[in-house]
Amino acid sequence: MxxxxxxxxxxxxxxxxxxxxxxxxxxxxxxxxxxxxxxxxxxxxxxxxxxxxxxxxxxxxxxxxxxxxxxxxxxxxxxxxxxxxxxxxxxxxxxxxxxxxxxxxxxxxxxxxxxxxxxxxxxxxxxxxxxxxxxxxxxxxxxxxxxxxxxxxxxxxxxxxxxxxxxxxxxxxxxxxxxxxxxxxxxxxxGPLAFLSEREREVCRAVLRGKKNEAIAAELKVAVSSVITYRKRAYEKLGISSRAQLFALCT
Missing domain, CATH: 3.30.450.80 (Transcription factor LuxR-like, autoinducer-binding domain)
Structure with a gap:
């Protein structure tokens, strides 16, 4: 050395x-x-x-x-x-x-x-x-x-x-x-989901699995309104506005 x-x-x-x-x-x-x-x-x-x-x-x-x-x-x-x-x-x-x-x-x-x-x-x-x-x-x-x-x-x-x-x-x-x-x-x-908070990632993963807001709320044990908020925040951070765009970005 x-x-x-x-x-x-x-x-x-x-x-x-x-x-x-x-x-x-x-x-x-x-x-x-x-x-x-x-x-x-x-x-x-x-x-x-x-x-x-x-x-x-x-x-x-x-x-x-x-x-x-x-x-x-x-x-x-x-x-x-x-x-x-x-x-x-x-x-x-x-x-x-x-x-x-x-x-x-x-x-x-x-x-x-x-x-x-x-x-x-x-x-x-x-x-x-x-x-x-x-x-x-x-x-x-x-x-x-x-x-x-x-x-x-x-x-x-x-x-x-x-x-x-x-x-x-x-x-x-x-x-x-x-x-x-x-x-x-x-x-x-x-991938791009790494930019999100843990809750936002959980919601997006569930969306990618085809789950609706009500099912996601039950899975995460939170209110449906909370799921909608997490989803909205995640979409804003990712620069998207729909489930289809989330699939296009992550799959």
Whole structure:
């Protein structure tokens, strides 16, 4: 083991920011999402973050979605990407299916934009106003993670133009995401529901099982009015307004 002397430590020229340390502290907890997303926005000017998961090389599920300026837009795009199977039109989908465990690939928007179909480009870039994207794909033994950072203003953080910075920071981002869900696989299975309170999750899980408000109230031993309140709060947080949209987002 190599031991660094104090002078060597002082010349490294880098210290982790308080925000990165805060993200690390919350790995595996429900508080990770807010800390992680806040860091991406503050540090790199990210306008939207989407994280998807592919376990079998075929099906894709949503783990995180956030449009910092237009909450409803982020929800709508995540829902359409999965439920309408737009991922099949994504030029990065082949890499997402086949990347080996332990590998990390970074794909810039300009390297794949010409291979995008007109409808796909319009739905996921032109209509919501995005001009650039950094895609990070990480393979693990359990499944593969697809992390997308979007930007509306022309050009992303110019530091990403430095190959060394781009490689290391994107590796860090992918490690944070994969380790978070590795530490708490339950949160990965919950997908977007992980953003909710425990009661809100219980109500949404029951809705996804096809139960009505009265049956949910009996199961949870609460009033029907409470179920309606929890359901309303959950839908507001998820940016949806119907049972059908909940199914589209979570299945």
């Amino acid at each position: 190599q031991h660094l002397s104090p002078p060597a430590i002082m010349t490294l020229g880098w210290m982790p920011s308080e925000q990165v340390l805060s993200v690390l502290e919350q790995l595996g907890t429900a508080r990770f999402y807010d800390r992680f997303l806040d860091w991406l926005q503050r540090e790199f000017g990210t306008d939207q973050c989407m994280v998807f998961y592919c376990a079998d090389g075929q099906q894709v599920s949503t783990l995180i979605y956030k449009d910092f300026a237009h909450e409803a837009s982020g929800k709508r795009l995540a829902e359409a990407y999965v439920s309408e199977r737009h991922y099949l039109q994504d030029p990065n989908f082949r890499l997402l299916k086949t990347i080996a465990s332990g590998e990390v690939e970074v794909v810039r928007f300009n390297s794949v934009s010409d291979s995008m179909g007109l409808h796909y480009r319009q739905a996921f870039f032109e209509t919501p106003g995005f001009t650039d994207k950094i895609a990070i794909i990480r393979g693990t033994e359990q499944g593969n993670y697809y992390i997308n950072l979007y930007h509306r203003a022309p050009g992303f953080d110019e530091r990403f133009d430095d190959p060394a910075f781009n490689r290391r920071v994107c590796a860090l981002i992918s490690i944070l995401v994969s380790k978070h869900f590795e530490l708490n696989d339950h949160l990965r299975q919950e």
